[in-house]
Amino acid sequence: MTKRTNRSRLKHPNLLKEPHLVNAIANARARGRKVGNRVLHGHKRLKRISQLPTLGGIFLSFLKIGLIGFGGGLAVIAQIRSLVVNKRRWFTDHEFAEAFALAQSLPGTSAGNAATYIGYRLRGWRGAAAAMAAFILPSMLMMIILAILYRHLRTLPDTDRLFHGLNAAVVAVIVTAAWRIGRNTLVKPWQWYITVLSAAAVVVFNATILEVILAAGLIGIYIDSFGERRWQRWRRIRRLAARRRERLAEIAEKNFVGGYLTRAIAEERVRRLRNHENGDNEQGPPTLKSSTVFLVAMPIMAKLSLLLVLASVFLRMGAVTFGGGFVMIPQIESEVVRTNHWLTPQEFADATALGQITPGPVLITATFIGYRVAGTLGALVATIAVFLPAFVMTLAAGSSLRRFRANRQVQAFLRGVTPAVVGLLVAAAWSIGHAGIHTWLGLTICIIAAAIQLRFRMNPFWVILGAGVVRFLFGVLLGM
Known part of the structure; x- marks a missing residue:
């Protein structure tokens, strides 16, 4: 009778089946506390059960984050923390720190991974899907609109100067990101070697990001x-x-x-x-059988149609996007510009700049590319493909968080990948700069934007937008 009565008091009786509530409820009952709407009142990890959101509540909350999430990376993470810890009180500070650590350890964008894990903890895989879909929906729609308008914008006078300024600032943002990551992680000689070799492998030898990431991870394991x-x-x-x-x-x-x-x-x-x-x-490092099968099968499927080619390209990109979307710029350029000839170098540089001035992650550039290749359906396929691998990996790792973080081989792999990320960021800066900076004025804007980023830690959105406006005014007023 007691168990039935306690269940009936709950507004959400099915929540008693949630894995993260079972131990806390058992402890409360052992201490003689009632399990009702104020279950575990004062407990560190949980608030009132009635405050846990519905799927619609999760969707609307992360939709707002997706609308105002300019700047990417830590700027969006701070907004997510303000929502789930301070306003909604779904997580404690300790739980959010665990979510952030997991998000940083997996491929994909840290903000997207954090949204996925938070949704999973609140409402299982449906909550994860609702959070991730809401987070990327605003930026995807904005990017489709910009892709539609892009052809018309390019025909307007002086818009070339605007995009040149945007591209110069994007290079500055990438360089400062590489500096900040490298300053804290490159402490041993072998890490510097991996950084230099990673940049050289991509720029000089046209190596794929997958090859660089796997090689660096295996070196880290050894x-x-x-x-x-x-x-x-x-x-x-x-x-x-x-x-x-x-x-x-x-x-x-x-x-x-x-x-x-x-x-x-x-x-x-x-x-x-x-x-x-x-x-x-004699045992040696563990093999990556599942990843190998996946990556070998995808090129075969890619020959079936243009959409499968598009999905194949961005599935592979999303599976190895360690360190954020900027890392993937050289490889995306190689696939999109050199191999498949979907975009020109200048169009690709413009797409990267547009990905920075829209809210949400930088990987939303995939939406622009997908639209240029196969229209609205192509934009949808490319967007889903680039975010799907990280979504699946976050669900898998989130279900056994402690075991994942304590795995020695996983952490060793990540320690090898981190210096490679710095090298890949340098390669990305070179790739965008080579295509988007053609004059001394563009180089000057790039240097000033990098100095502003390093000195004042300004939101990248404002730095990039300001650089575009300055370059546009120089062209209109001074004819430069």
């Missing part, structure tokens, strides 16, 4: 999980052997036979430790 651990174990063995020899020398002075036997035992133990060390290293 160095962090095998190289350093092997060195530490070897040092531990040497210290143990030295202590044994010192002890045996003391014993040998008193009793030669006892010392000889003890020395033999010590040497045998040292040999066992060395054999154990070698046995551990």
